[in-house]
Amino acid sequence: MTNAANDTPQGLFDHPAPTDEFQEHGHTRNLGGWALKTVVFAAIAFSAYQLMVAGFSPLSSLITRAFHVGFLLLIAFLLYPALQRAKPQTHIPWYDWILALTGFGLAFYHWIFEADLIQRSGDPTMTDLVVGAIVVLLVFEAARRILGIALPIVCGLFLLYGLFGQYLPGDLAHRGYTLAQLVDQLGFGTEGIYGIPTLVSATYIFLFILFGSFLEHAGMIRLFNSVALGFVGHAQGGPAKVAVISSGFMGMISGSGVANVLTIGQFTIPLMKRFGYSSVFAGAVEATSSMGGQIMPPVMGAVAFIMAETLNVPYADIVKAAVIPAFLYYFTAFVMVHLEAGRLKLLGIPKDQCPNPWRAIKDNWYLILPLAALVVMLFEGFTPMFAGMMGLALTAILILGSAIAARISQTAFRVVFWFAMGLGAASFAKWGIQPVMAVIAALAVGNLFVHGGKKTLHTMKMSLVDGAKQALPVGIACAIVGVIIGVLTLTGAASSFAGYILTIGQKSLFASLFLTMIVCLILGMGIPTIPNYIITSSIAAPALLKLGVPLIVSHMFVFYFGIMADLTPPVALAAFAAASIAKASPMRIGFKATQIAIAGFVVPYMAVYDPALMLQGQWTTLTVAYVAFKAVLAISLWAVMTIGYLWQPVGLLWRVFAFVAAALLVAAIPFTDEIGFAMAAVFIIWQWFKNRKVPQVMTA
Numbered sequence: 001m002t003n004a005a006n007d008t009p010q011g012l013f014d015h016p017a018p019t020d021e022f023q024e025h026g027h028t029r030n031l032g033g034w035a036l037k038t039v040v041f042a043a044i045a046f047s048a049y050q051l052m053v054a055g056f057s058p059l060s061s062l063i064t065r066a067f068h069v070g071f072l073l074l075i076a077f078l079l080y081p082a083l084q085r086a087k088p089q090t091h092i093p094w095y096d097w098i099l100a101l102t103g104f105g106l107a108f109y110h111w112i113f114e115a116d117l118i119q120r121s122g123d124p125t126m127t128d129l130v131v132g133a134i135v136v137l138l139v140f141e142a143a144r145r146i147l148g149i150a151l152p153i154v155c156g157l158f159l160l161y162g163l164f165g166q167y168l169p170g171d172l173a174h175r176g177y178t179l180a181q182l183v184d185q186l187g188f189g190t191e192g193i194y195g196i197p198t199l200v201s202a203t204y205i206f207l208f209i210l211f212g213s214f215l216e217h218a219g220m221i222r223l224f225n226s227v228a229l230g231f232v233g234h235a236q237g238g239p240a241k242v243a244v245i246s247s248g249f250m251g252m253i254s255g256s257g258v259a260n261v262l263t264i265g266q267f268t269i270p271l272m273k274r275f276g277y278s279s280v281f282a283g284a285v286e287a288t289s290s291m292g293g294q295i296m297p298p299v300m301g302a303v304a305f306i307m308a309e310t311l312n313v314p315y316a317d318i319v320k321a322a323v324i325p326a327f328l329y330y331f332t333a334f335v336m337v338h339l340e341a342g343r344l345k346l347l348g349i350p351k352d353q354c355p356n357p358w359r360a361i362k363d364n365w366y367l368i369l370p371l372a373a374l375v376v377m378l379f380e381g382f383t384p385m386f387a388g389m390m391g392l393a394l395t396a397i398l399i400l401g402s403a404i405a406a407r408i409s410q411t412a413f414r415v416v417f418w419f420a421m422g423l424g425a426a427s428f429a430k431w432g433i434q435p436v437m438a439v440i441a442a443l444a445v446g447n448l449f450v451h452g453g454k455k456t457l458h459t460m461k462m463s464l465v466d467g468a469k470q471a472l473p474v475g476i477a478c479a480i481v482g483v484i485i486g487v488l489t490l491t492g493a494a495s496s497f498a499g500y501i502l503t504i505g506q507k508s509l510f511a512s513l514f515l516t517m518i519v520c521l522i523l524g525m526g527i528p529t530i531p532n533y534i535i536t537s538s539i540a541a542p543a544l545l546k547l548g549v550p551l552i553v554s555h556m557f558v559f560y561f562g563i564m565a566d567l568t569p570p571v572a573l574a575a576f577a578a579a580s581i582a583k584a585s586p587m588r589i590g591f592k593a594t595q596i597a598i599a600g601f602v603v604p605y606m607a608v609y610d611p612a613l614m615l616q617g618q619w620t621t622l623t624v625a626y627v628a629f630k631a632v633l634a635i636s637l638w639a640v641m642t643i644g645y646l647w648q649p650v651g652l653l654w655r656v657f658a659f660v661a662a663a664l665l666v667a668a669i670p671f672t673d674e675i676g677f678a679m680a681a682v683f684i685i686w687q688w689f690k691n692r693k694v695p696q697v698m699t700a
Helices: 033-056 061-079 094-105 107-112 114-119 126-147 150-167 179-187 196-218 220-232 238-251 257-274 279-295 302-311 315-344 357-379 384-405 411-426 433-447 453-491 494-507 509-523 529-539 541-546 551-564 573-582 586-596 598-609 621-643 652-666 672-699
Strands: none
Touching: 033 061, 033 196, 033 384, 033 433, 033 453, 061 094, 061 107, 061 126, 061 196, 061 453, 094 107, 094 126, 107 114, 126 150, 126 179, 126 453, 150 179, 150 453, 150 529, 179 453, 196 220, 196 302, 196 357, 196 384, 196 453, 220 238, 220 257, 220 357, 238 257, 238 279, 238 315, 257 279, 257 573, 279 315, 279 551, 279 573, 279 586, 302 315, 302 453, 302 529, 302 551, 315 357, 315 551, 315 586, 315 598, 315 621, 357 384, 384 433, 384 453, 433 453, 453 529, 494 509, 509 529, 509 541, 509 551, 509 598, 529 541, 529 551, 541 551, 551 598, 573 586, 586 598, 598 621, 598 652, 621 652, 621 672, 652 672
């Protein structure tokens, strides 16, 4: 395959090896020999199983979920040790083999006794209860190893509430439930660990994670970096702008913010530091830009798929609602780094050291095709599973086909080859997935006999392995939050908090929104975005809907602040990930990232008061353009206020003036827009006038 950056001077893309100081989801074992081969085989089997489910749907829904959780438990106990030790663990102890095989083996219980379980639904046998209890305990332990202790503790508190909540005072009490009822609810129903989040993880999410893994291994990260460097690397503060754009591009194919930090950040953070940015600012820019990947269409984060399934709306509707806010988020980061570069008088990379972006696109244009096809299919109304499967199949054909096409010397034959591949892929429309699988299989066999083909097959294998590994934290999080969903459904406890929000909202909608935001940020201190969204959306989003907030906007509000929690100290995962590369204080990076990501805190409120920002409600092109322009202006003023620089340093009083003008533009009170626009005009004209006077004074 062609190197996207083959015109880049040696050293520009050089960066340290991925750091071992920070791992987003626990520390994995450093395996070798037959133990490593076993884990690789299990990961490939997991990916193959998920592809079979997506392509052929051979199993019923509950069995599909059970095997998904079984594979997650199998690999989790093989890969993650029970205790985090300073010394890397190089073998798998006997008890983890037992836990891994037990977790996977119990998935067959649902398959073998499917009919019996349906017939005695609600009246489990003792064997059912033992199996269900073991699976729930294994999910808790896997979550502890991968995601840390906070999420299991939160879920454990809900479990205790289900068992002993009848003894609580007032409205918090429920009628009381036995352990057998709870185990049956959590271990065998579709509102426990096998609930909607697990269904979405077993279908949409895994496919899109695999899609991103294939594109990464195909060289998409290098292409993104080349394009970003070529277009903005030589501009004022170019390295930081490269970080924003590269992370935004990466966010299109990867919904994991912290993973983006640990991949893109390995290149961009050292580059920013080399060209004059402080370690804190460099880490904050990368953390902010990478976290935006969860709201960056078309793939977005796993929460977007869960949201679509929960709300029973097409995934394309979620994507449309996220387009303008995602643009505003990255616009904020871009403006911030531009102003910081102006304040520090930072220059860009010399143009002769930047790659040619058009050459990079020309050499690797085919990598863009799967992403383009995915976008078209999503917006044409195809299901996420169909779109993901087709995008993945197209990526596989391009990777395998490129290795063979590179050995065809004559252009005409290469054209015929790719035309034949296109016909093979297009045959899906008439004959289904089988011809596409046949094309991929034929290309895989062909790669055994061409130079470099075995390396390409190794790339495919590692894409399958990495996809399965990346799915572990998401899948386990989806499974364990089923405990919360199951308890809330069984006891009806969500209505109590929702009623409290409704009571506050009758006096002040803003107070209800602010309370919801605080809950999201506090929960986000210890648990990932997925369970954060599920908990808060189960409790607060229905209340916001009753207060008049549109359905998608209410859920997006919760989603956004779940993401912001990963940037907000004291527990900011993205900041800690960036700190491991930037060699700076994670707390300082977190506070600076919070400033840079101001749009993430402001846009949700704007969307509630003006749903046109998320293309909801009775919107028109004119209303959308107006509210977007207002948001851009407000964000720009806040950026000036934060950095203290426009064309020249801005004094404290004028920074306060800019802050008030931006706040008035965000507020949805009569005449605030008019006053805000007037203040913004005064501010910009005065700063421009002062900037024109400075050279004259210096000349005099």
